[in-house]
Amino acid sequence: MEHIYPAFERGRIMKKELLWALRDYACSALQIKYLKYANGILSGCGIHPEGSTLRIAPGMIKCADYIFLITGEETVSYTPTGEYTSLKFRLKEKEDLPDYTRYLTEFVLDESLERRKNEIELCRFKLKEGAVLRTEYKDFYDIQTEYDTVNLAGATWSCAGQNTLSKDITDYFARKVLECEKAEEHDIQFAYFLLQGQEAADYRILIDYIRRKTGESVQDVRKISTEEAFEKLVDILDGIRRGTGTYRNNGSSAERRMIVWE
Numbered sequence: 001m002e003h004i005y006p007a008f009e010r011g012r013i014m015k016k017e018l019l020w021a022l023r024d025y026a027c028s029a030l031q032i033k034y035l036k037y038a039n040g041i042l043s044g045c046g047i048h049p050e051g052s053t054l055r056i057a058p059g060m061i062k063c064a065d066y067i068f069l070i071t072g073e074e075t076v077s078y079t080p081t082g083e084y085t086s087l088k089f090r091l092k093e094k095e096d097l098p099d100y101t102r103y104l105t106e107f108v109l110d111e112s113l114e115r116r117k118n119e120i121e122l123c124r125f126k127l128k129e130g131a132v133l134r135t136e137y138k139d140f141y142d143i144q145t146e147y148d149t150v151n152l153a154g155a156t157w158s159c160a161g162q163n164t165l166s167k168d169i170t171d172y173f174a175r176k177v178l179e180c181e182k183a184e185e186h187d188i189q190f191a192y193f194l195l196q197g198q199e200a201a202d203y204r205i206l207i208d209y210i211r212r213k214t215g216e217s218v219q220d221v222r223k224i225s226t227e228e229a230f231e232k233l234v235d236i237l238d239g240i241r242r243g244t245g246t247y248r249n250n251g252s253s254a255e256r257r258m259i260v261w262e
Helices: 016-033 140-144 167-178 185-196 203-214 218-222 226-242
Strands: 040-044 047-050 053-056 059-063 066-070 074-077 084-096 101-110 119-126 157-159 162-164
Touching: 016 066, 040 119, 059 084, 059 119, 066 101, 074 101, 140 167, 140 226, 162 203, 167 185, 167 226, 203 218, 203 226
Parallel strands: 040 157
Antiparallel strands: 040 059, 047 053, 053 074, 059 066, 084 101, 084 119, 157 162
């Protein structure tokens, strides 16, 4: 194998072979890094409502097994409908030409919450007439409030092998855990783990944490969707705040036991 790295020095001529090397490296590096990742948001793409416009921050999205770089802010206009609307990234067309491959993509608002193979959901919302869409949440549970709120619980985020919860959601959960004086050591450590990661948390780790906190079986917890995982994190956070640690499926607090050595 031959690997060519150009010498960027004054007076050097960039030959076509060197330009090819740069092209191949730039295009292939990201594709290789995220080869085993599911289609979804890899980083960035934060949502900020402003007036009647949704502003979408730069980021990276894997769609139809290709990495798309969103290098500048994008905007989408919206109006209140009183029904759920999904903000999606969509691959409209792929055209293979002799000299290059052309991808045509767009950010669109869709009343269908169903996600096709060429679509990635960024958020959803249900906005009433005269109301203002918001991303300032009162508390962790408020992320999934039905009306007038940018709901990130169903957003299509990517991790190795499958989809996972939004990085914004897990970071918010972690910060709320660290605010709890009654948080146990393993909860604090998990919160640190979530905050220090540069990418969305691996879903297998999230559901294993949920399993250990809820006492559910491995088989049951593996079947839960990201929306269900969010709801369970809401209950877990409530248990941490009350100092009961875990919670049971029937809603009762976990019993605490004390062992006394005579």
